[in-house]
Amino acid sequence: xxxxxxxxxxxxxxxxxxxxPTRTVSPPSVDISGKWHGTWSGYGVMGYPRRDEASxxxxxxxxxxxxxxxxxxxxxxxxxxxxxxxxxxxxxxxxFEVSGDEVVxxxxxxxxxFTVDLKVQGDRMVGRVxxxxxxxxxxxxxxxxxxxAQAPTPVAAAPPxxxxxxxPPPPVPPxxxxPVAAAPAEARPAPRDFVVIPEVKPIYFAFDRYDIRPADAEVxxxxxxxxxxxxxxxxxxxxxxxxxxTNEYNLALGERRARVARNFLVxxxxxxxxxxxxxxxxxRPACTERTEACWAKNRRDVFLVKPR
Numbered sequence: 001x002x003x004x005x006x007x008x009x010x011x012x013x014x015x016x017x018x019x020x021p022t023r024t025v026s027p028p029s030v031d032i033s034g035k036w037h038g039t040w041s042g043y044g045v046m047g048y049p050r051r052d053e054a055s056x057x058x059x060x061x062x063x064x065x066x067x068x069x070x071x072x073x074x075x076x077x078x079x080x081x082x083x084x085x086x087x088x089x090x091x092x093x094x095x096f097e098v099s100g101d102e103v104v105x106x107x108x109x110x111x112x113x114f115t116v117d118l119k120v121q122g123d124r125m126v127g128r129v130x131x132x133x134x135x136x137x138x139x140x141x142x143x144x145x146x147x148x149a150q151a152p153t154p155v156a157a158a159p160p161x162x163x164x165x166x167x168p169p170p171p172v173p174p175x176x177x178x179p180v181a182a183a184p185a186e187a188r189p190a191p192r193d194f195v196v197i198p199e200v201k202p203i204y205f206a207f208d209r210y211d212i213r214p215a216d217a218e219v220x221x222x223x224x225x226x227x228x229x230x231x232x233x234x235x236x237x238x239x240x241x242x243x244x245x246t247n248e249y250n251l252a253l254g255e256r257r258a259r260v261a262r263n264f265l266v267x268x269x270x271x272x273x274x275x276x277x278x279x280x281x282x283x284r285p286a287c288t289e290r291t292e293a294c295w296a297k298n299r300r301d302v303f304l305v306k307p308r
Contacts, residue, residue, distance in 0.1 A: 025063075028098035030120040033060045038140035040071045042080055042132070054138055055091075063098050069105065069116065071138075080136055081114045081129065093252075103127070109252050194236045194304035199226050203261065205299040207242070210256040212264060220261060223303060224268035230305075235270075237261050238302040239279045240286075242295035247281060254279030261301045 040054040052074070058067035070091035074080040084092050092114060096105035103125070107114040116138065118127030123142040128135060200223045203216035212220065227233060239254030239261075258277035266272050287294035 024099075025097075026100040028060075028063045029100050030098065030103075031060050032058045032096075032098070032103060032120060032125065033065070034058065035143040036125060036140040037143050038138065040074075040080075040136060040138050042129075042136035043134045054140060056140060058096065060096075060098065064096065065098075066093070066095050066108070067105070068093050081132065084114055109249065194234075194306045196302065196304050200235070200303040200305055202300045202302045204296065205257055205301075207295070207299065208245075208253070210253060210260050212260060217264070220264045221268060224265050224270055227265070227270050227274070232308050233305045234274050234276070234308055235265075236304045236306075237275065237277045238284075238304065239277065240284060240298055240300050240302065241282050242298040243282045243285065243290075244295070245282075250281035251279050254281045257299075257301050261303075 034057070036056040036058070038054050039051055041049070041051045043049055050073070053072040054070065055072075056067060056069045059065050068091040069084075071080060071084055074084060093108045094105040094114075094116070095108045096103050101120045103116075103118040103120065105116045105118065115130040116127055117130055118125050118138070118140075123144070125140045125142075126138065128137045201219050203212065203219050205211075205216075206213070227235060237258040239256070239258030241250040241254050241257075245253070255277070258279060262272070262275045262277050265275060282298070285294075285298045286300065287297045
């Protein structure tokens with residue numbers, strides 16, 4: 001009977017005292033809505049310490065909210081999660097929860113790849129990126145809007161001067177000949193829309209991924225060379241997905257695909273202000289068959305150009 005008794009003891013312990021403690025959630029005591037600015041600290045390649053600019057913007061409703069966190073200069077900071085490094089100056093969209101004066105912000109699609117634990121101290125917010133090794137910390141301060149300019153003290157107006165004596169009427173000049181009406185100017189043509197051209201080619205992605213594969217990197221380099229040779233051209237990058245996944249997920253994935261291509265072009269010397277991005281999710285498939293070969297054609301970035 002001793003083995004059975006031991007088993008009963010283990011079961012009772014598991015049922016009563018061995019459960020993992022749950023996190024206590026308190027009503028929010030802070031509102032982090034607005035803009036924040038400061039620094040992040042971590043380590044780059046070869047273990048060298050890094051410190052650079054960081055910013056954030058949040059919209060809080062009750063105990064939850066959404067926003068964007070930007071860590072600048074992270075391309076060579078290996079301790080920063082890859083998704084944040086790829087996002088660059090565009091930033092990482094997050095969803096957050098507030099408990100008391102503590103904030104937990106997670107990447108909006110998959111919080112496992114990027115989570116930040118923050119603590120609010122008045123107009124200052126400090127914290128760290130969860131599971132980052134080596135450690136990555138943030139130190140942000142609330143950006144206060146400038147105070148409105150104080151209106152000048154009104155000064156009593158001086159009494160108006162006495163009206164001058166009326167002047168004699170001037171002589172009537174001879175009537176000028178009627179001017180000949182000029183021909184109406186030709187209407188200025190409207191700017192052309194973005195169009196696909198054969199010189200700037202699309203790239204394609206693996207299922208549920210937004211990383212650029214080597215063959216597609218060569219396509220992007222060729223696209224960058226064409227844009228350098230045509231400095232008057234603007235480019236619009238459309239991010240597309242196949243039909244698998246929810247509409248919301250595919251819109252976010254398409255945005256990431258467009259954004260990573262934009263960052264690549266910028267790294268090749270194309271000015272960021274020449275590039276716009278948009279996500280169309282699964283709304284404009286290139287192929288409508290329900291096969292893997294067809295889906296592979298739909299997971300793409302399309303590049304459209306127009307003159308300035």
